[in-house]
Amino acid sequence: MPQTGNVLVIGAGIAGMKASLMLAGASNKVYLVEKLPIIGGKVIKNEESFPNLECSTCMVAPIQQDVLQNPNIETLTYSLVEKIEGSMGDFSVIIRKRARYVSMTDCIGCGMCYEPCPVSLKNEWEENLIDKKAIYVPCSGSLPNVPVIDSEHCLRLSSGEECNLCVESCAFEAINLDDSDEVMEIKVGAIILATGSSTFDLSSIPDLGYGTIPGVYAPMEFERLFASNGPTLGEIKLRESEKVPESIAVIHCVGRRELKYCSAVCCMYSFKFARFLKHKIPSAHVFNIYSDACVPGKSYQSFYRSVEGVDTEMIYTSSIGDVSVSKSASGLKVAYSDGAGAMKELNVDMVILAAALVPDDDVVELAKIAGVDLDSRGFITTVLDGSGSMETSRKGVFVAGTAEGPKDIQNSVIQAESAAGQVMGIVTSQASSS
Numbered sequence: 001m002p003q004t005g006n007v008l009v010i011g012a013g014i015a016g017m018k019a020s021l022m023l024a025g026a027s028n029k030v031y032l033v034e035k036l037p038i039i040g041g042k043v044i045k046n047e048e049s050f051p052n053l054e055c056s057t058c059m060v061a062p063i064q065q066d067v068l069q070n071p072n073i074e075t076l077t078y079s080l081v082e083k084i085e086g087s088m089g090d091f092s093v094i095i096r097k098r099a100r101y102v103s104m105t106d107c108i109g110c111g112m113c114y115e116p117c118p119v120s121l122k123n124e125w126e127e128n129l130i131d132k133k134a135i136y137v138p139c140s141g142s143l144p145n146v147p148v149i150d151s152e153h154c155l156r157l158s159s160g161e162e163c164n165l166c167v168e169s170c171a172f173e174a175i176n177l178d179d180s181d182e183v184m185e186i187k188v189g190a191i192i193l194a195t196g197s198s199t200f201d202l203s204s205i206p207d208l209g210y211g212t213i214p215g216v217y218a219p220m221e222f223e224r225l226f227a228s229n230g231p232t233l234g235e236i237k238l239r240e241s242e243k244v245p246e247s248i249a250v251i252h253c254v255g256r257r258e259l260k261y262c263s264a265v266c267c268m269y270s271f272k273f274a275r276f277l278k279h280k281i282p283s284a285h286v287f288n289i290y291s292d293a294c295v296p297g298k299s300y301q302s303f304y305r306s307v308e309g310v311d312t313e314m315i316y317t318s319s320i321g322d323v324s325v326s327k328s329a330s331g332l333k334v335a336y337s338d339g340a341g342a343m344k345e346l347n348v349d350m351v352i353l354a355a356a357l358v359p360d361d362d363v364v365e366l367a368k369i370a371g372v373d374l375d376s377r378g379f380i381t382t383v384l385d386g387s388g389s390m391e392t393s394r395k396g397v398f399v400a401g402t403a404e405g406p407k408d409i410q411n412s413v414i415q416a417e418s419a420a421g422q423v424m425g426i427v428t429s430q431a432s433s434s
Contacts, residue, residue, distance in 0.1 A: 078097065
């Protein structure tokens with residue numbers, strides 16, 4: 001029988017947040033653990049979400065606020081789960097809260113500490129398109145809006161240099177360079193894994209030029225270029241030359257041949273990119289190069305029809321594996337085979353590669369800690385009992401969102417609610433147990 005109504009949710013993306021709110025609404029105490037210093041996940045990197053092109057920030061910000069303000073949710077950002085022991089109803093979990101060196105209660109998010117910092121680093125959250133300081137928030141609008149100090153690059157913390165500039169700049173005495181990690185142990189009755197996914201390593205296909213040709217972009221790089229809170233404040237321009245692109249090719253299914261599965265969402269975000277480009281650059285010529293199209297559902301079909309031939313020219317290739325990108329005198333040259341197998345060329349200014357979704361980089365370690373199985377593709381697998389259960393191979397441990405496999409926001413939320421519902425079926429809330 002369950003010994004506690006407490007629940008652990010690992011990952012504070014859209015799936016983790018929705019599951020946490022549903023559980024908290026049923027009077028369960030929820031520990032929401034996120035390895036990043038902010039919550040919201042990759043959804044907050046998007047300006048708009050398909051198929052209705054809703055403002056992603058407008059959609060997610062209220063959810064983030066609800067999570068942070070809910071008295072039944074203890075949000076542990078910049079934290080890692082190190083050990084899970086026990087069984088369903090009585091798990092013992094060790095969590096390491098990494099030192100962020102900035103007080104979550106004293107900091108007001110004014111940002112006065114950023115400029116004095118002498119260290120400049122590439123901002124991974126912004127896809128390395130701009131720099132950040134050693135004390136930073138990942139992007140504008142981050143929640144919680146409290147910076148963290150990168151101890152590996154801070155002059156004081158990494159090498160012992162006498163640098164105290166960020167401390168001196170803070171009028172609220174919110175920075176403590178003597179801060180240290182905190183290890184805590186909690187008891188929970190069930191666990192939900194919602195750690196998300198990553199994208200295919202585009203540099204592993206040299207013929208597409210990613211990482212060597214500046215005009216070739218990963219999908220999330222383009223998302224951040226378009227985003228109003230991104231590094232260019234929504235202005236689409238090429239790196240290095242800062243030229244506004246007038247012709248853009250979006251290449252579909254990058255990684256599908258290597259991975260041998262379809263990620264389902266890549267076609268839709270490729271069509272969304274076409275709509276983005278025509279909105280920001282009405283004179284631009286946009287080409288979607290594809291060998292197959294995955295457009296499930298009536299709303300997706302409707303969106304595709306509204307884009308096809310209006311915002312983009314669809315170019316069919318007999319083999320996506322034959323597509324290559326190279327430099328040309330005027331910009332970039334995209335070579336591809338047409339429907340008859342004849343090689344064709346297309347001259348463009350920018351190329352966007354629609355990368356497949358792959359398991360998160362940390363999923364193997366997470367699976368080991370949580371004691372769950374992975375499927376043949378490396379995602380967390382569920383029990384195959386025909387019921388649609390989100391329970392993993394370990395009783396009492398559930399999964400939701402893209403940690404289970406590629407899917408869109410809507411289906412991630414559906415899975416989160418399903419997982420939360422199943423958890424509520426096996427735990428006893430603190431309120432009822434007392």
